[in-house]
Amino acid sequence: MTSKSLKKDLLKILSPNQVRTGEIDRRLYSYDSSFMARRNSFVPDAVIFPRSTGEVAAVLRYASARGIPVTPRGAGTGETCGCLPRSGGIVMDLSPWDNLDEVDSANQQALARPGLVHARFNRHLSQYGLFFPPDPGSSQMCTVGGMIANNSSGLRAVKYGTTENYVLGLEVVLASGEIITTGGEKSRAIKNVSGLNLTKLFVGSEGTLGVITRARLRVWPKPAAKGLVMSLFNKLEDAPPVVQEVYKSGIMPSGVEILDATAIRTVNMYKPGINLPEVEAILLFEVDGSPPAVDWEGEKIAQTTRAAGGKAEWSTDPERMARLWQARSLVAAATARIRPDGTRIFAGEDISIPMDKVAEALREIHRLAGEYEIPVVTFGHIGDGNIHTAPVINMDSPEEVERADALVDAIHRTAIELQGSTTGEHGVGLVRSMYAEREHKSALETMKSIKRALDPQNILNPGKIWT
Amino acid sequence: MNTNQMKNYLNKCVRCGQCRSVCPVFEVIKEEGAAPRGKVFISSLLFAGELSHPGEANNYLSLCLQCRRCSNQCPSGVPVHRIISEARSRLPGSLPCNILYNYLLPSSFLKERAVGLFQMAQKCVLENLAGKTGILPRWLKDLPIHQKAELPPLSSGHTPSRDTVTYYPGCAATYIFPGIARAVLTVLTQHGWDVIIPSDLSCCGFAHETAGNAKSKALGANNYSILAKSSPATIITSCPSCNLALKEKFKNGSAAKQIVDISQFLMQNNITWDINVRLNLKLAYHQPCHETNPASKHLLQRLPGINVIDWKLETTCCGGGGIFMFQHPSVSSEILKPKAKALKKIGTRTLATTCPVCSLQLRRGLQDSNIEILHPLEIIACNLAGHPNEQAQYHN
Numbered sequence: 001m002t003s004k005s006l007k008k009d010l011l012k013i014l015s016p017n018q019v020r021t022g023e024i025d026r027r028l029y030s031y032d033s034s035f036m037a038r039r040n041s042f043v044p045d046a047v048i049f050p051r052s053t054g055e056v057a058a059v060l061r062y063a064s065a066r067g068i069p070v071t072p073r074g075a076g077t078g079e080t081c082g083c084l085p086r087s088g089g090i091v092m093d094l095s096p097w098d099n100l101d102e103v104d105s106a107n108q109q110a111l112a113r114p115g116l117v118h119a120r121f122n123r124h125l126s127q128y129g130l131f132f133p134p135d136p137g138s139s140q141m142c143t144v145g146g147m148i149a150n151n152s153s154g155l156r157a158v159k160y161g162t163t164e165n166y167v168l169g170l171e172v173v174l175a176s177g178e179i180i181t182t183g184g185e186k187s188r189a190i191k192n193v194s195g196l197n198l199t200k201l202f203v204g205s206e207g208t209l210g211v212i213t214r215a216r217l218r219v220w221p222k223p224a225a226k227g228l229v230m231s232l233f234n235k236l237e238d239a240p241p242v243v244q245e246v247y248k249s250g251i252m253p254s255g256v257e258i259l260d261a262t263a264i265r266t267v268n269m270y271k272p273g274i275n276l277p278e279v280e281a282i283l284l285f286e287v288d289g290s291p292p293a294v295d296w297e298g299e300k301i302a303q304t305t306r307a308a309g310g311k312a313e314w315s316t317d318p319e320r321m322a323r324l325w326q327a328r329s330l331v332a333a334a335t336a337r338i339r340p341d342g343t344r345i346f347a348g349e350d351i352s353i354p355m356d357k358v359a360e361a362l363r364e365i366h367r368l369a370g371e372y373e374i375p376v377v378t379f380g381h382i383g384d385g386n387i388h389t390a391p392v393i394n395m396d397s398p399e400e401v402e403r404a405d406a407l408v409d410a411i412h413r414t415a416i417e418l419q420g421s422t423t424g425e426h427g428v429g430l431v432r433s434m435y436a437e438r439e440h441k442s443a444l445e446t447m448k449s450i451k452r453a454l455d456p457q458n459i460l461n462p463g464k465i466w467t
Numbered sequence: 468m469n470t471n472q473m474k475n476y477l478n479k480c481v482r483c484g485q486c487r488s489v490c491p492v493f494e495v496i497k498e499e500g501a502a503p504r505g506k507v508f509i510s511s512l513l514f515a516g517e518l519s520h521p522g523e524a525n526n527y528l529s530l531c532l533q534c535r536r537c538s539n540q541c542p543s544g545v546p547v548h549r550i551i552s553e554a555r556s557r558l559p560g561s562l563p564c565n566i567l568y569n570y571l572l573p574s575s576f577l578k579e580r581a582v583g584l585f586q587m588a589q590k591c592v593l594e595n596l597a598g599k600t601g602i603l604p605r606w607l608k609d610l611p612i613h614q615k616a617e618l619p620p621l622s623s624g625h626t627p628s629r630d631t632v633t634y635y636p637g638c639a640a641t642y643i644f645p646g647i648a649r650a651v652l653t654v655l656t657q658h659g660w661d662v663i664i665p666s667d668l669s670c671c672g673f674a675h676e677t678a679g680n681a682k683s684k685a686l687g688a689n690n691y692s693i694l695a696k697s698s699p700a701t702i703i704t705s706c707p708s709c710n711l712a713l714k715e716k717f718k719n720g721s722a723a724k725q726i727v728d729i730s731q732f733l734m735q736n737n738i739t740w741d742i743n744v745r746l747n748l749k750l751a752y753h754q755p756c757h758e759t760n761p762a763s764k765h766l767l768q769r770l771p772g773i774n775v776i777d778w779k780l781e782t783t784c785c786g787g788g789g790i791f792m793f794q795h796p797s798v799s800s801e802i803l804k805p806k807a808k809a810l811k812k813i814g815t816r817t818l819a820t821t822c823p824v825c826s827l828q829l830r831r832g833l834q835d836s837n838i839e840i841l842h843p844l845e846i847i848a849c850n851l852a853g854h855p856n857e858q859a860q861y862h863n
Binding site for chain 2: 022023024028031033037049075076093096117119141332344345346395
C-alpha cells in the first residue's frame with residue numbers, strides 16, 4: 001500500500017494534523033539511538049499521533065483488516081530499534097499524548113497516558129510528597145509508555161526494582177482493536193491476585209502484544225533523607241566484595257554505581273578540574289530513608305570500605321552529594337569526547353551479570369576491547385549487576401564498524417556464559433533478537449504461542465524480540 | 468565549518484534525544500521534526516543530497532530559535548545550532564528574510580537613507596501588501612524602526628577619566644530601543660569613563676549567521692577590522708547576541724580585546740551607585756537564552772531599594788528567536804504564553820531584560836498588562852542622582 005492511499009484511509013479515522021506521510025516526516029521516524037539504526041533505515045509509510053483510546057482502536061481495526069504493520073513509539077530514546085518499523089506500515093507516535101489523568105494520593109497511585117515524560121511525572125508527584133521510583137537515565141525525555149513497554153529501570157533498581165513492580169493495571173488495545181483493562185476493570189487495589197497476571201504480560205512486551213493507552217501506576221512516599229558514600233579501591237576485585245558486605249550488614253542502598261579505571265580516566269581527561277583519584281574502581285552508594293537510618297547506613301558503608309582497605313567519604317549535604325555524583329553523571333559526556341574522530345555507539349551496552357561476577361565481566365570486556373582494538377568505557381549498576389559498555393568508534397571506517405559488531409557480539413555472548421542476560425533494562429528490539437533462542441531455549445516457543453494468540457496476523461511491531 | 472568538521476559533528480549525534488527535554492519549540496509542537504535531533508537528522512539528509520525535495524527541509528529547519536539550549540545540553544557536544552545554520556545556508560532564503568538580511572541590516576548598521584525609505588514603505592506599500600493581501604508578512608510592517616538615536620556626549624568630563632572604552636551599540640540600541648544606548652553612555656560617562664563609538668560599524672551579523680546568510684562573514688570582518696584598530700582594550704556591548712557574535716569573531720582573530728557586557732563590566736569595576744532616594748522598586752528579571760553570565764541580574768540586586776523577585780520561569784525561553792517570532796507567530800506565542808501568564812500573576816510592573824529581541828517579544832505578550840520592559844541600564848540610568856528623569860517612572 002502506498003503512503004498516499006494509506007493517508008487517505010487514515011484521514012477517515014484521524015484529523016489531518018494527526019497524520020504525516022511526507023518524505024521527511026516518515027524518515028524522521030526511522031531512527032532511535034541504537035547503532036543499528038545508524039546503519040539501516042526503517043522508514044514507515046505513515047506516522048500518526050493518536051490522542052484517544054478510540055482512535056488507537058480504530059487504527060488497529062483498520063490495520064488488522066488490511067494486514068498493515070503498526071509500531072507504537074514513545075520518545076524514541078531506546079537503543080534497540082524497538083520502536084522502528086522493520087516492515088514499514090504505521091508508526092504510532094504516542095509521545096504527544098502525555099496527560100496525567102489522576103493522582104490518587106490516598107491510594108498511592110496515578111493514572112497516566114503513554115506519552116507522559118518520566119521527569120515531568122515525578123515533578124508533579126513531588127507536590128504530594130510522592131514519587132515513581134523506576135529511574136532511567138533518560139528520565140528527562142523518556143515516556144511512561146516506553147518505560148512500561150521495555151520494563152525500564154535505572155540506578156535505583158537495586159532497592160526499588162524495575163517498572164514492572166509499579167504497574168497496577170493497564171488499558172491496552174489489542175491487535176484486533178479490542179480494548180481491555182488488565183489488573184481489574186475498576187480496581188484501585190494495591191494487592192490483587194485475581195485472574196492471570198496480564199499486566200505483567202504486557203510490561204516489557206515491547207509493543208508486540210498490544211498498544212498501551214493508559215497505565216495505573218503505583219507511586220511511593222518520597223524518602224525523607226538521602227546520603228551518598230564514595231568508596232575508592234586500588235584493585236578492581238576489592239570493590240564487589242564490599243557491595244556484598246554492605247548487603248550482609250542489613251543495608252539495602254537505593255543505588256550502587258561503579259566507575260572503573262576507564263571511566264575514571266575518561267572523566268579526568270574531559271574535566272581535569274574534577275581530579276578523580278586514579279584508582280581501579282570508585283563505588284558510589286546512595287542510601288535513603290529516615291534521617292537516623294541514612295546516617296547509620298552511610299557511616300557503616302564507609303567503615304566497611306575502610307575495613308576492606310579502601311578509602312571512603314560520605315555526605316548528606318545536597319551540594320556535596322551533587323559534587324560526588326558529578327563523576328558518574330559526566331561519564332556519558334566524557335566518553336563521547338575521548339576520540340576526536342570517534343562516536344560513542346549504543347551497542348552491547350546493557351548486559352546484566354550475576355552480582356558476584358561483575359569484576360570478572362569487566363575484566364573480560366576490557367580484554368575483548370583490547371583484542372578487537374576498540375576503545376571502551378565501562379560503568380554501571382554494580383548493585384544489581386547491570387553493566388553499561390560504551391564503545392567509541394570511527395563511524396567512517398567500515399573495517400572498524402565490522403570490528404565493533406564482532407566486539408558487541410562477544411560481549412553479549414560473555415553475558416550469557418556468565419549466567420547473565422544480554423539486557424538488564426534497555427530491551428531486545430532488533431539488536432538482541434538473535435540471542436533469544438540461546439537465552440530462552442524452549443520457553444521461546446511459549447512466547448511465540450502467546451504472540452500468535454494475541455496478534456494472529458503479526459501486525460504489532462513485527463520482527464522484534466526474536467528472529 | 469568545513470565539510471570534515473560537519474561530518475564529525477553529524478557522526479557525534481547519537482540521537483539519544485536529550486535535546487527533546489530542553490527545546491522550547493519541541494515543547495509546543497511535540498513531533499520529531501521539531502526536536503533538535505530531528506533537525507540535525509534532516510540537515511544530514513540535506514548535506515548528503517538524500518532529499519528529493521530539499522526545499523521542504525526549510526519547513527523544519529526554520530523551526531529553530533537558535534537559543535542553543537540543545538547544544539549546551541548535548542552530552543556528545545554536538546553544536547546543534549551551528550549545524551542548523553549551516554543547513555539553512557544551503558537553502559534559498561525567503562523574500563522577506565532576504566530583504567531584511569541583505570538590504571536592511573547589511574552595513575553601517577542601517578543606512579540612514581534605508582531607514583527613511585523603509586519607514587515610508589512601511590506606511591504606504593507594506594500596509595497593503597502585508598496587512599491586506601498577505602503577500603508579505605506582517606512583521607515587515609510592524610518592525611519598529613526609528614531614525615538613528617541622538618546620543619549624549621561621549622566624554623565623561625572627568626580629568627583624568629577612569630579609562631577609555633569602546634561601546635558597540637548594535638542595531639537594536641541604535642534604531643529600535645535607543646534608550647539603551649543613551650543609558651549605557653550616561654552610566655559610563657557619569658562614572659568617569661570616556662567612550663568611543665567608532666563610525667562605520669556594521670550589524671554584528673548574529674541574525675545573518677543563524678539564518679545561514681553569507682553576509683555574516685563580511686559584517687563580522689568589517690567590525691573586527693574597525694574594533695581591532697580602535698585603541699581601547701575593552702569593547703562593551705549591551706545586547707547578549709551582539710556580545711556572542713563579537714566574542715566569536717575575536718576568538719579567531721589575533722587582536723587582544725576584552726568583549727564584555729555592560730553589566731559584567733560595571734560589576735567587575737565594583738561601582739558604588741550614587742542613587743539618592745531609595746527606589747522601592749519591585750521587578751522581575753527575564754534571562755535571555757544568549758546571556759552567558761548572571762551579571763545583569765546581580766547588578767540590579769546590588770542597587771539600593773531594588774527588589775528582584777525570584778520566579779520560576781525566569782530562565783525559560785520567551786519564544787522570540789530573532790525573526791522566528793514573525794515567521795512562526797503562533798508557535799512563538801505558545802512558547803511565550805506560560806511566561807506571560809506567570810509575569811502577570813506575580814504582580815510586577817517592571818520587567819528587566821538585556822536582549823532587544825526578547826524585549827520585542829515580551830512586549831507582544833504583555834501588551835494587555837501594565838508591565839514595562841526595560842534594559843537594566845535604563846533602570847539604573849534614569850535613577851542616577853541628578854538625572855532629569857530620576858524617580859519619574861517607578862512607584863510600585
